[in-house]
Structure formats: C-alpha cells, structure tokens
C-alpha cells in the first residue's frame with residue numbers, strides 16, 4: 001500500500017512520486033490550500049493539496065484528525081524560510097495528487113497534535129490512542145531495543161531462553177498469589193508465578209547450565225506506588241558459579257546496555273554490605289547521588305530526662321540518628337512542617353530539628369525547640385560529631401530502628417531531590433550480605449529474599465542463630481531504585497529443610513508445597529544461583545519516565561484494574577459453575 005513510511009521521506013526523494021499511509025495528525029486550511037500533517041510510526045510528513053487537483057482537494061478538505069489515509073504525491077523542497085529543522089522531513093513537503101480515506105475516526109478523546117493535560121484514567125481508557133503519542137512510541141521502541149540487546153548479550157554468553165509455566169503452583173516471593181480455578185480438577189487452583197524461581201532452579205538440576213527468560217511475573221500486592229500486578233523480569237540462572245560470576249555477568253550486561261543505548265559509562269559498581277547501607281542511608285537501596293548520611297547520636301542521649309530521645313537511645317531495637325542538611329537552615333517553618341508530615345507516612349511521630357546559624361557562638365548560635373531537652377553540652381557534642389556548619393539544618397529521628405531508618409532514609413532522598421543536591425546523574429551499586437531473615441509483626445521470621453536463598457553458614461549455625469545469619473543474596477541498585485536482585489541458592493536438601501523449619505513450615509506443608517523441589521535436590525542438584533532484573537523499572541530509569549506505566553503498553557491502574565477492557569470483570573454463572581465456584585454475597589460496608 002505504500003512506497004515509504006511518512007517519516008522516511010527526505011530531500012533525497014525530491015521530484016519523486018511517493019505513496020504513504022498514516023493518520024491525519026493535523027489539518028490546516030490556508031486560504032484555499034489544504035495542509036495535512038500525516039503521521040506514522042517513523043514520523044510526520046507535510047502534504048499540500050491545491051484546488052486544481054479538485055477531487056483530492058475536496059477529500060483532503062473533508063478529513064479530520066486521526067482519519068487513516070493513503071496519499072500519493074510528488075516530493076518537493078519546501079519554500080525557502082518554511083523549512084523545519086526539528087523534523088527529518090522538515091526540508092520537504094508533498095504535493096498531494098491522490099488521497100484515499102482508508103478509515104474515518106471519531107473525534108479523539110484528547111488531542112494528539114498538542115500537549116493536553118488529560119488525566120491518566122482517560123489515557124488508559126483509550127490507551128490505543130495514547131500509544132500513538134510520540135513519547136509513548138519512543139518508550140516502547142526503546143524498550144524493544146533494550147530487550148533485543150539483552151537477548152543478544154545473553155545468547156553470546158551461552159544463556160538459553162527457556163519458557164516456564166504460567167499455570168503453576170505458588171512460587172513465593174513475598175506477595176499474594178493470583179489464583180486460577182481449575183475446571184478439570186474442581187476445587188483446585190493454579191497460581192500464577194510470582195517469578196520463575198523454582199522452575200529456573202529445576203532447569204539447573206536438569207543440566208541446562210545457563211538459563212534466561214524475559215518473563216512475566218504476577219504478584220497480588222497491597223497497593224503500593226508504582227507497582228504492577230503483572231510485570232516483566234529479565235530472569236537469569238547459572239550453575240557451577242559463585243557470587244562474583246553471576247554478579248559480574250549481570251553488571252557487564254547493564255553497563256553494555258547503558259553504553260550502547262545512551263552512551264553512558266556506569267563505571268565499576270561498588271559493593272556495600274546491607275548493614276552499612278542501613279546505618280549510613282537508612283535504606284537497602286541507597287541513592288548514592290545524594291551526599292548526605294545518617295549519623296548515630298544515641299551515645300549522647302541515653303541519660304537525659306527527655307524520654308522521646310532517651311527511650312530509643314537505650315533500647316537495643318531503637319535508634320537515634322541525625323541527618324545534617326547543608327544549606328537547610330533556610331527552610332521555612334512551613335517547609336519543616338511539610339517534611340514533618342512526610343516522615344509521618346513512615347511512622348515517625350515527629351521531626352526534631354536544629355538550625356545552625358553561627359556555630360562559633362556555641363548553643364547561642366543554634367536555633368531549635370529541642371536544645372532545652374537535650375542539654376547544651378550534649379547538643380554541642382552532637383554538633384561536633386556531625387561536623388555541623390553554619391547554614392545547616394540537622395533533623396533527628398528517634399524511634400524503633402526500622403522506623404528511624406525508613407523515615408530518615410526517605411527524608412534524605414526527598415531533601416536531596418527538593419534541594420537539587422544530586423552530585424551525579426547515575427549511581428549504581430551492589431548491596432550484599434543481607435540477613436537471611438527478618439522478624440514479622442507476629443514475631444516469627446520471614447525470608448528477606450526468598451526461602452531458596454543460601455545462607456553464608458552451615459545448617460547447624462543457621463539453626464543456632466537464625467536472626468543474625470547472613471545470606472548469599474545481592475541486589476543491584478541504581479539511583480535509589482532496586483534494579484534487580486538474586487542469590488546463590490540452596491542446592492542441598494538438608495539446608496533447604498532447615499530454612500523451611502526456621503520459617504515455621506511444617507514437614508507436612510513442606511512436602512505438600514515444595515515436595516518436588518526437595519526431591520529434585522536429592523537427584524544431583526549442582527551449585528547454582530542467579531538473579532532477576534525488573535525490566536519495567538530499568539526502562540523507566542533509562543527513559544526518565546515518571547512511572548512504570550509509561551513504559552508498559554497496557555498497564556493496570558494503581559488499583560490493579562484495566563480501565564480499557566474493564567478487567568477484572570464478572571463472569572456468567574455458567575462459567576463459575578463449570579469451575580465449581582459459588583460466590584458469596586458481597587459484603588456490605
């Protein structure tokens with residue numbers, strides 16, 4: 001139907017006759033001459049219809065935005081002065097000879113030829129229109145380029161692309177499962193995989209040695225910002241390897257992608273133990289572009305009367321930390337109130353502060369509502385420890401360690417961004433030496449990574465000190481976002497059972513849920529490990545998109561629904577009967 005894409009028609013084709021197809025981006029009537037901008041995935045081209053080609057002129061006059069047209073015409077140079085250097089086709093225009101309307105279009109729900117501040121719900125409802133926009137076309141093409149490069153890199157390194165099932169049994173990664181009722185086994189359910197974890201491990205037991213997959217994963221998580229119930233991982237696993245091998249392969253891959261797609265050198269990735277990341281940055285995914293750190297100050301506050309500080313300072317599970325913000329003394333009362341509200345989201349009950357006006361005057365040169373509770377001496381010792389300078393503001397967190405880390409960690413990032421403190425554009429690192437387990441709110445233990453992660457110790461040591469045991473897990477972090485993570489796995493049945501026991505999974509439940517894995521570990525499982533990257537996040541960071549929905553063709557909303565297809569939807573009673581399901585009456589609120 002066409003000789004060229006619209007966006008490919010350049011001055012090299014002057015005087016030639018071309019045929020192209022696309023959407024009417026814009027129609028203008030310039031006193032007797034009709035101008036159409038026609039768009040396809042390669043770009044826009046300008047077409048002019050003169051009244052002397054009567055039929056074509058009349059048809060061109062009748063088209064509206066987003067009509068689908070086929071046009072034949074002659075390429076000519078634009079008149080001097082009307083070139084557009086921002087467009088590949090900006091030096092030429094087409095003198096339209098024939099125009100054929102291939103399809104009409106209703107008035108678009110939002111204009112595509114200019115910026116329009118339309119709500120995301122409308123964009124998602126008419127996603128097929130939204131995807132016509134330049135930015136979305138760019139994002140998805142960029143994503144394609146990255147996945148193509150990933151496939152090439154991994155193929156060259158001997159990784160085999162092997163598909164794993166979508167209808168399966170639960171693969172725990174810490175979220176709820178999406179369930180699919182079985183018609184042929186009534187009362188039984190498949191779970192959609194939270195990741196291909198167990199299957200990729202079994203592929204190692206089968207001897208494939210190196211596996212990868214660009215895999216859909218499904219997690220029914222509580223509504224958290226910028227998560228998708230289905231998302232894509234670059235999933236990898238390899239046998240007869242140690243941490244350095246798989247981390248090295250993954251790091252090289254990410255560096256190559258940044259180099260080829262964006263000409264950016266990420267440099268060597270530093271390694272940071274989890275405990276250091278938490279104590280210095282309050283986060284296991286520290287944003288190292290921001291030059292501020294949390295500093296422990298409990299030592300000065302244990303013996304004061306003021307319970308808000310003294311309590312956590314004395315509590316082994318508490319923390320009192322200071323965050324020094326250079327230049328922050330300029331923050332207004334109102335701004336401080338807003339930051340106080342912000343840390344409240346993370347459970348902090350308040351946000352104490354000291355402004356440093358003239359440090360050479362001692363406490364006289366400080367301004368704060370809390371010095372009277374801390375005492376002059378202690379205050380000055382704290383100022384010395386954190387090396388306070390004039391113009392700083394110092395914020396304090398005092399609470400359970402987890403709350404202080406979360407609140408001050410998040411505040412550090414927010415202030416860093418608000419006050420334009422970023423020291424560089426890209427800051428990658430590996431976080432290593434994670435604990436095996438963390439405490440649940442009920443007092444039990446849960447796996448920090450997943451229960452198939454190998455500990456750095458023997459089963460006996462693990463049993464003796466589960467709460468302090470470290471794992472062989474690693475996370476790759478970029479600009480404060482976890483890009484991916486993985487671990488060396490347990491390949492020994494005894495160790496796997498020990499971990500299940502510590503997680504309070506009974507012998508019976510172990511057999512029922514993971515019997516196939518425990519069996520496989522007894523049939524010659526090689527040492528193995530791997531990791532997975534979040535593809536959507538990676539593309540989001542690389543394109544600078546504001547949310548992962550901007551780099552997914554058909555994403556779900558924040559409430560895990562698709563407004564375009566109206567999924568999830570009700571199903572006819574007959575279909576429910578077939579799978580043996582009877583709905584309960586809806587709970588009335």
Ligand code: ASP
Nearest residue numbers: 195197486487530531532
């Ligand atoms: N399956 C893990 C995850 O989805 C990644 C890995 O351990 O390879 O987080």
